[in-house]
Amino acid sequence: NAGVTQTPKFRVLKTGQSMTLLCAQDMNHEYMYWYRQDPGMGLRLIHYSVGEGTTAKGEVPDGYNVSRLKKQNFLLGLESAAPSQTSVYFCASYEGWDTEAFFGQGTRLTVV
Amino acid sequence: GEDVEQSLFLSVREGDSSVINCTYTDSSSTYLYWYKQEPGAGLQLLTYIFSNMDMKQDQRLTVLLNKKDKHLSLRIADTQTGDSAIYFCAESGGYQKVTFGTGTKLQVIP
Numbered sequence: 001n002a003g004v005t006q007t008p009k010f011r012v013l014k015t016g017q018s019m020t021l022l023c024a025q026d027m028n029h030e031y032m033y034w035y036r037q038d039p040g041m042g043l044r045l046i047h048y049s050v051g052e053g054t055t056a057k058g059e060v061p062d063g064y065n066v067s068r069l070k071k072q073n074f075l076l077g078l079e080s081a082a083p084s085q086t087s088v089y090f091c092a093s094y095e096g097w098d099t100e101a102f103f104g105q106g107t108r109l110t111v112v
Numbered sequence: 113g114e115d116v117e118q119s120l121f122l123s124v125r126e127g128d129s130s131v132i133n134c135t136y137t138d139s140s141s142t143y144l145y146w147y148k149q150e151p152g153a154g155l156q157l158l159t160y161i162f163s164n165m166d167m168k169q170d171q172r173l174t175v176l177l178n179k180k181d182k183h184l185s186l187r188i189a190d191t192q193t194g195d196s197a198i199y200f201c202a203e204s205g206g207y208q209k210v211t212f213g214t215g216t217k218l219q220v221i222p
Binding site: 004033040041043092094103104 | 147152153154156202213214
């Protein structure tokens with residue numbers, strides 16, 4: 001049982017480049033979330049999904065897009081990366097919003 | 113929107129008790145959580161409390177909830193160096209999402 005897997009684990013992008021972060025969960029959870037973690041700011045919600053085919057904006061959605069075409073996968077896209085998007089990105093999945101969150105190991109993204 | 117606040121740093125000596133505090137604003141919170149993040153890793157659930165409870169104890173961990181003041185605390189008894197980590201308070205109460213605090217970095221001095 002792998003839980004929540006994020007790929008890649010590390011990435012360096014140049015300003016203006018695009019990339020997609022993949023989150024995969026094998027627990028059949030309905031709810032999936034993308035957070036970014038910055039020093040002194042905790043976890044901030046970027047986008048989330050409450051089921052296959054659904055997405056919603058979180059606290060800091062600008063500059064990001066997401067898709068949930070399959071229940072087990074939640075993709076986070078950066079269309080034109082900016083240095084302000086340098087962060088550690090965490091994906092989490094939940095069975096329901098009031099249950100334990102299972103986190104991936106994180107993706108450390110640097111935009112230069 | 114919902115807000116969860118924590119102090120950023122706490123330093124204790126090994127063997128002492130640690131108390132990490134958290135305040136939240138959402139009066140409809142139903143579950144409150146404590147997560148632990150070790151360096152280079154994701155967050156892992158330590159414990160949680162339902163909003164109709166005042167206290168929950170789990171081995172060395174004690175969670176206290178003051179719903180009137182919207183204050184949550186995590187006490188770690190006999191703190192060990194392995195407890196050094198960042199501790200996140202989180203709450204859920206609706207809108208289908210969980211709100212996390214800024215995290216408190218606990219440093220345990222041998």
